Amino acid sequence: xxxxxxxxxxxxxxxxAAAPALLAALVLTAACSNSSGGSGxxxxxxxSLTGDCAKYQPYAGHSGATVTMFASIxxxxxxxxxxxWAEFSRCTGIKISYxxxxxxxxxxxxxxxxxxxxxxxVIPQPGLLAQMVKSGKVVKPPAQTVANEDKWxxxxxxxxxxxxxxxxxxxxxxxKSLVWYSPKTFKAAGxxxxxxxxxxxxxxxxxxxxxxxKPWCGGIASGTATGWPATDWLxxxxxxxxxxxxxxxxxxxxxxxxxxxxxxxxRTVADWMLNPAWVNGGYGDVKSIATTTFQDAGAPILTGKCxxxxxxxFYEAMWPKGTKVGPDGDVFAFRLPAVNPSVANPVExxxxxxxxxxxxxxxxxxxxxxxxxxxxxxxxxxxxGWVSANQxxxxxxxxxxxxxxxxxxxxxxxxxxxxxxxxxxxxxxxSGQEWKSLTAWFAEGQSIQKTAADIDAAWPK
Amino acid sequence: MNDRxxxxxxxxxxxxxxxxxxxxxxxxxxxxxxxxTSLRPKEAVTTDGWWNALLHPDFGLGNYHSVLFEGGSxxxxxxxxxxxxxxxxxxxxxxxxxxxxxxxxxxxxWVRFRGSDTVxxxxxxxxxxxxxxxxxxLLRLFSSGAHLGSLTLxxxxxxxxxxxxxxxxxxxxxMPLAVFLLHNFIAQLPRDLMEAAVVDGASHFRVFxxxxxxxxxxxxxxxxxxxxxxxxxxLLVALTFAGGTPDVAPMTxxxxxxxxxxxxxxxxxxxxxxxxxxxxxIVFFSLQRYxxxxxxxxxxxx
Numbered sequence: 001x002x003x004x005x006x007x008x009x010x011x012x013x014x015x016x017a018a019a020p021a022l023l024a025a026l027v028l029t030a031a032c033s034n035s036s037g038g039s040g041x042x043x044x045x046x047x048s049l050t051g052d053c054a055k056y057q058p059y060a061g062h063s064g065a066t067v068t069m070f071a072s073i074x075x076x077x078x079x080x081x082x083x084x085w086a087e088f089s090r091c092t093g094i095k096i097s098y099x100x101x102x103x104x105x106x107x108x109x110x111x112x113x114x115x116x117x118x119x120x121x122v123i124p125q126p127g128l129l130a131q132m133v134k135s136g137k138v139v140k141p142p143a144q145t146v147a148n149e150d151k152w153x154x155x156x157x158x159x160x161x162x163x164x165x166x167x168x169x170x171x172x173x174x175x176k177s178l179v180w181y182s183p184k185t186f187k188a189a190g191x192x193x194x195x196x197x198x199x200x201x202x203x204x205x206x207x208x209x210x211x212x213x214k215p216w217c218g219g220i221a222s223g224t225a226t227g228w229p230a231t232d233w234l235x236x237x238x239x240x241x242x243x244x245x246x247x248x249x250x251x252x253x254x255x256x257x258x259x260x261x262x263x264x265x266x267r268t269v270a271d272w273m274l275n276p277a278w279v280n281g282g283y284g285d286v287k288s289i290a291t292t293t294f295q296d297a298g299a300p301i302l303t304g305k306c307x308x309x310x311x312x313x314f315y316e317a318m319w320p321k322g323t324k325v326g327p328d329g330d331v332f333a334f335r336l337p338a339v340n341p342s343v344a345n346p347v348e349x350x351x352x353x354x355x356x357x358x359x360x361x362x363x364x365x366x367x368x369x370x371x372x373x374x375x376x377x378x379x380x381x382x383x384x385g386w387v388s389a390n391q392x393x394x395x396x397x398x399x400x401x402x403x404x405x406x407x408x409x410x411x412x413x414x415x416x417x418x419x420x421x422x423x424x425x426x427x428x429x430x431s432g433q434e435w436k437s438l439t440a441w442f443a444e445g446q447s448i449q450k451t452a453a454d455i456d457a458a459w460p461k
Numbered sequence: 462m463n464d465r466x467x468x469x470x471x472x473x474x475x476x477x478x479x480x481x482x483x484x485x486x487x488x489x490x491x492x493x494x495x496x497x498t499s500l501r502p503k504e505a506v507t508t509d510g511w512w513n514a515l516l517h518p519d520f521g522l523g524n525y526h527s528v529l530f531e532g533g534s535x536x537x538x539x540x541x542x543x544x545x546x547x548x549x550x551x552x553x554x555x556x557x558x559x560x561x562x563x564x565x566x567x568x569x570x571w572v573r574f575r576g577s578d579t580v581x582x583x584x585x586x587x588x589x590x591x592x593x594x595x596x597x598x599l600l601r602l603f604s605s606g607a608h609l610g611s612l613t614l615x616x617x618x619x620x621x622x623x624x625x626x627x628x629x630x631x632x633x634x635x636m637p638l639a640v641f642l643l644h645n646f647i648a649q650l651p652r653d654l655m656e657a658a659v660v661d662g663a664s665h666f667r668v669f670x671x672x673x674x675x676x677x678x679x680x681x682x683x684x685x686x687x688x689x690x691x692x693x694x695x696l697l698v699a700l701t702f703a704g705g706t707p708d709v710a711p712m713t714x715x716x717x718x719x720x721x722x723x724x725x726x727x728x729x730x731x732x733x734x735x736x737x738x739x740x741x742x743i744v745f746f747s748l749q750r751y752x753x754x755x756x757x758x759x760x761x762x763x
Contacts, residue, residue: 097708107701110600114596114598114604321504
């Protein structure tokens with residue numbers, strides 16, 4: 001058979017060749033016109049709100065409008081978010097269409113570059129915020145949002161700014177400098193929660209020598225993000241040993257990973273979480289840290305096989321149902337003490353920043369509301385496990401002991417607060433090479449020199 | 462003829478049967494694990510492996526209940542709306558490329574016009590363009606149109622929040638393979654049939670509809686299965702083009718969100734995943750008799 005059979009007749013060809021194409025066009029046109037919905041128009045005169053709704057008067061006048069929000073927060077946490085602004089939506093008539101994705105970090109740049117940016121993105125990494133600002137699509141916040149910002153400590157404003165210009169108001173805050181333990185076990189064995197790093201090390205030694213349980217457990221496995229809990233351990237030690245200034249220089253790569261200071265900090269981590277006598281309670285040797293998921297890491301604390309776990313405040317959600325969290329419960333947490341006592345109350349934390357990609361009036365109304373203490377209080381009331389560093393939130397609203405602990409630390413004016421370093425470093429390092437190298441450090445016993453050198457080599461020039 | 466008998470003999474030998482059964486069992490084990498896990502309570506899932514559950518069964522439908530009916534408060538009332546979205550995306554995104562490609566393949570195979578070979582090879586060559594490379598340009602085309610200086614080539618269409626961008630994207634990405642596959646099949650249809658039809662006064666459209674379409678049913682069905690499964694399982698295109706609204710997000714998007722920000726509820730993922738494979742299974746089983754025939758479509762030129 002020939003590759004190209006000859007056409008049956010030349011006569012039909014010209015007349016009918018166009019028919020399939022025409023039909024195709026029809027099908028597609030029908031398909032498009034079928035579902036061209038979209039956001040309703042805003043505008044309309046500002047109605048006056050009464051009763052319960054009166055407090056939303058400043059945001060009124062955009063009834064029927066829809067704003068879209070894209071974030072990395074998923075259900076069930078995102079459900080509490082949506083509940084927290086339900087009343088606002090009902091009163092003002094502004095619908096907030098929320099979409100959460102665990103591919104947020106890779107999807108947001110795609111959508112922004114493709115001209116399909118959401119009205120809001122809730123960005124957890126200051127590094128990603130800076131990248132978005134450089135794209136020129138981020139819209140500066142309205143004056144009211146900037147004024148609301150005064151309720152936050154200056155460090156937070158700095159993390160929501162790029163090159164000195166304020167762009168994004170922080171929404172939530174989480175506290176990473178915590179050590180989880182079992183108050184029951186501690187009480188039974190007569191252990192005290194340590195106040196200094198020396199106490200903590202002495203306690204670890206005592207638990208290890210007592211036998212039965214190992215003092216520490218840990219897990220850094222987390223799918224494609226395996227390694228991130230290890231970056232937290234290093235960050236805690238760097239911040240607690242040298243204070244904020246060196247930490248900032250480290251984030252900016254003026255102090256390299258192979259610098260004497262950072263390798264010393266890595267040795268401190270090695271004596272702590274890579275100490276074969278101290279880890280990995282309930283799971284095995286040091287290497288098992290790399291294969292244990294961070295969600296499971298703390299489980300042996302409940303069975304008494306492990307005494308302590310360094311993990312953030314959000315670890316509270318990982319405990320099995322029915323676990324009592326509190327000073328006399330099954331588990332609780334104490335603040336990780338500073339390695340160097342001269343560093344005042346180091347607090348490492350994270351948070352999310354509300355970034356606007358549109359300057360429409362209804363978008364600005366939502367932005368104003370979400371940066372206010374009113375909204376933060378509403379979110380705190382909705383469900384536990386969420387803390388705001390906003391000074392305007394009444395501390396008595398926090399019902400959960402871990403939230404109370406975190407809120408006290410995050411709003412403490414005397415604390416040395418710093419944002420998670422790996423979230424601020426360039427993505428190639430902070431969510432790439434550093435994860436990989438630290439995992440190799442735990443899993444393969446790779447040397448500190450090689451680990452540090454590998455991370456430095458990956459830093460974008 | 463001899464070859465065929467030899468093949469048949471090889472495949473019916475006990476050794477080959479044992480091998481095939483072994484492979485089938487191996488292949489099914491992960492799915493079985495998924496099913497078992499989806500039936501177990503959360504505590505059991507996180508503490509030991511699913512194979513232990515076979516010895517100490519503790520099964521319940523709790524996960525399925527959570528997945529189907531609880532969902533998120535403001536988000537939805539479970540998986541149902543997303544299942545509907547998935548169907549609303551997959552069916553048109555299968556039919557559009559099927560219709561367009563069948564017509565294109567017929568035109569390229571049987572209508573002689575200048576440059577038809579070039580067109581065919583260009584379409585064929587487009588298969589090498591990775592989907593990921595086209596995401597941002599395509600998204601930009603949808604949201605801001607195409608301009609040459611101040612001249613507007615394609616106006617911006619406001620398709621935000623509708624299914625249309627997802628349909629269009631899937632259709633575009635499917636066309637090269639579809640045209641290639643169907644062209645080779647349609648080109649092999651006996652010419653005598655077409656000529657007889659033309660002698661009887663049939664137009665191109667008539668030939669296409671009455672002869673080509675019925676005869677290429679196996680090829681069409683097998684492509685439909687491929688395309689449907691691809692679209693149904695797709696997450697990337699849906700995330701990018703259905704962006705911004707959960708109203709048009711398919712199951713895959715919802716499933717990816719189900720496990721929680723920190724992966725603390727991944728027992729729900731197994732139940733959701735199991736529910737999401739039901740529809741592809743129905744499609745596969747109802748079209749499978751075409752599938753084996755269709756797989757060979759266009760692969761060998763006689």
